[in-house]
Amino acid sequence: MNINFLDKFLKIIMSPKVFSYTLIWLIVLVFFGTIAQKDIGLYASQMKYFSSFYFLFLGFIPLPGGRLVLLLMTINLFSSMFKRNLWQLKKIGIVIVHLGGLLLLVGGGLTAYFSSEGNMVIAEGEATNYVDDYHNMELAFVNNSLKDSIEYTVVDESLLYEGSRFQIFDEGPEIYVISNIKNVRIENRISPADSIYKGLLEKFVLLPKRPEAENTQNRPALIYKIEGTSNRSDGIYGLFLGQGLNDPFKIKDQIFHSEYRRERTYVPFDIQLIDFEKVMHPGTNVAKSFSSDVNLIENDIPRRTLIKMNEPLRHKGYTFFQASFIDDSEIETTVLATVKNYGRLFPYISSIIMSIGLLIHLLLMMPKMVKGKPK
Amino acid sequence: MKNNIYIWLFFILILASCSTEDKIKTYRLPKKSIETSILVEKEKVPSEISSETKKFTLQWKVPSSWEQFDGHSMRMASFYVPHSTGKGELSITEFSGMSGGIQANINRWRGQISLPPESEQSILTSSNSYNSELGNFLFFELANETSNQGILASIYELSNRTIFVKLSIEQSALIEIKKDFIAFSKSISL
Numbered sequence: 001m002n003i004n005f006l007d008k009f010l011k012i013i014m015s016p017k018v019f020s021y022t023l024i025w026l027i028v029l030v031f032f033g034t035i036a037q038k039d040i041g042l043y044a045s046q047m048k049y050f051s052s053f054y055f056l057f058l059g060f061i062p063l064p065g066g067r068l069v070l071l072l073m074t075i076n077l078f079s080s081m082f083k084r085n086l087w088q089l090k091k092i093g094i095v096i097v098h099l100g101g102l103l104l105l106v107g108g109g110l111t112a113y114f115s116s117e118g119n120m121v122i123a124e125g126e127a128t129n130y131v132d133d134y135h136n137m138e139l140a141f142v143n144n145s146l147k148d149s150i151e152y153t154v155v156d157e158s159l160l161y162e163g164s165r166f167q168i169f170d171e172g173p174e175i176y177v178i179s180n181i182k183n184v185r186i187e188n189r190i191s192p193a194d195s196i197y198k199g200l201l202e203k204f205v206l207l208p209k210r211p212e213a214e215n216t217q218n219r220p221a222l223i224y225k226i227e228g229t230s231n232r233s234d235g236i237y238g239l240f241l242g243q244g245l246n247d248p249f250k251i252k253d254q255i256f257h258s259e260y261r262r263e264r265t266y267v268p269f270d271i272q273l274i275d276f277e278k279v280m281h282p283g284t285n286v287a288k289s290f291s292s293d294v295n296l297i298e299n300d301i302p303r304r305t306l307i308k309m310n311e312p313l314r315h316k317g318y319t320f321f322q323a324s325f326i327d328d329s330e331i332e333t334t335v336l337a338t339v340k341n342y343g344r345l346f347p348y349i350s351s352i353i354m355s356i357g358l359l360i361h362l363l364l365m366m367p368k369m370v371k372g373k374p375k
Numbered sequence: 376m377k378n379n380i381y382i383w384l385f386f387i388l389i390l391a392s393c394s395t396e397d398k399i400k401t402y403r404l405p406k407k408s409i410e411t412s413i414l415v416e417k418e419k420v421p422s423e424i425s426s427e428t429k430k431f432t433l434q435w436k437v438p439s440s441w442e443q444f445d446g447h448s449m450r451m452a453s454f455y456v457p458h459s460t461g462k463g464e465l466s467i468t469e470f471s472g473m474s475g476g477i478q479a480n481i482n483r484w485r486g487q488i489s490l491p492p493e494s495e496q497s498i499l500t501s502s503n504s505y506n507s508e509l510g511n512f513l514f515f516e517l518a519n520e521t522s523n524q525g526i527l528a529s530i531y532e533l534s535n536r537t538i539f540v541k542l543s544i545e546q547s548a549l550i551e552i553k554k555d556f557i558a559f560s561k562s563i564s565l
Contacts, residue, residue: 203495243511
């Protein structure tokens with residue numbers, strides 16, 4: 001590559017104009033992203049405009065998405081720190097403001113890539129140590145034939161696209177993803193299934209239906225093929241979210257079944273629901289308030305605490321909010337919205353840093369301002 | 376000029392270091408043991424049950440009011456389940472393979488309480504799925520208000536056998552017992 005070209009390119013990247021343009025483009029994205037929520041739902045809009053590197057305007061014009069714009073902004077801000085004329089005592093306030101802004105963007109990046117949020121669902125008397133993601137799915141192969149433990153081999157959603165092929169074990173059978181359905185409808189087969197179809201698919205077919213705007217209302221499904229088990233387990237299997245029955249198959253003389261479930265994040269402690277209490281508005285079925293009396297069990301030591309609306313439990317970087325409840329059976333079940341945000345403190349810290357920077361800059365500029373311009 | 380190239384290389388390095396997370400992960404979790412559970416001891420299993428079944432033992436947590444009794448020889452265990460107006464009878468049975476399938480068994484039980492048979496889809500739709508130590512199971516509630524007969528049932532389809540937990544009880548007592556029954560079903564483990 002021509003060194004001059006690279007140098008010119010870097011000068012453009014470092015230009016304050018880039019920061020201005022990216023800022024304007026972010027405003028445009030926020031405007032269109034907010035309007036789009038009405039038609040495609042909050043999650044889809046967030047994915048399309050803010051969590052993407054690019055999106056297709058009118059279906060064919062690629063335009064920069066939120067992540068690309070913020071990445072450009074970060075590079076621009078970072079590279080501007082290397083300008084020699086910036087590192088002067090009289091510009092120390094500006095340097096601090098830049099550092100604060102950079103920290104804000106780094107925090108945003110950490111939140112985007114490493115944070116997790118989901119639901120922890122606990123029935124009364126039971127304990128749970130994992131959180132189900134709101135949107136991401138995973139394919140889990142469960143080996144229940146071990147004596148003292150259950151072995152899970154979990155495949156990330158990014159591998160579960162149509163046509164994907166992968167092996168879950170070394171020298172193990174190959175998994176071929178035939179179909180990944182966003183929202184499924186399940187129908188009886190009208191004619192006998194071919195012998196290649198196993199379990200659920202022997203009697204039912206999984207068909208796509210129009211996805212709902214609100215992603216959590218969709219029921220995703222997966223159809224995949226196992227090849228190379230060296231036994232009669234080779235075949236096509238179907239799974240959907242919330243499936244009650246497991247279709248077992250053999251791999252290397254061990255019995256497995258698969259689950260298509262919300263992506264699980266395990267927390268390093270258990271939460272046991274002792275009692276769930278809800279107060280209804282008089283004469284209605286509308287909940288006025290609800291709370292969960294829980295035991296936080298860590299290293300076998302329980303700590304009793306109450307999670308109420310607007311009074312979450314915070315522990316080891318996780319925050320558990322009282323979000324909802326399930327009351328469709330005799331056993332009451334609480335739903336705790338759980339968030340782990342590594343970048344949670346960044347906005348506060350960077351705001352403080354930027355305020356200090358502005359204050360210093362103001363103080364340094366004060367004599368000039370007081371002196372005023374010569375008449 | 377050189378400085379600029381270093382900045383550029385620095386960013387390439389940062390970007391290249393992203394997304395190295397494993398796409399396929401394997402982990403093991405211990406099978407939780409229930410301290411207060413009752414182990415079905417081998418000698419308590421009736422001799423008529425095949426040798427394969429003898430090896431297969433289950434544990435469960437029984438509500439204090441339930442009373443175990445020696446039921447039919449094909450059962451793994453039997454309990455009387457008292458309620459405010461009488462008592463129901465709960466049985467735990469185990470069969471190899473699919474044992475006729477869910478539709479056939481549920482329709483057989485529906486017949487026992489004078490209810491007409493249903494399609495498989497309708498049966499599956501009316502069921503609820505729960506997790507237990509043994510794996511997922513399907514819970515069914517069958518009720519005939521006219522004859523005041525009811526059945527609560529949990530079916531566990533394991534890799535090579537099927538476990539049935541069935542409680543025959545008065546229809547009016549279903550609400551009273553349902554919570555205990557589901558908790559009992561969830562407590563069943565190997």
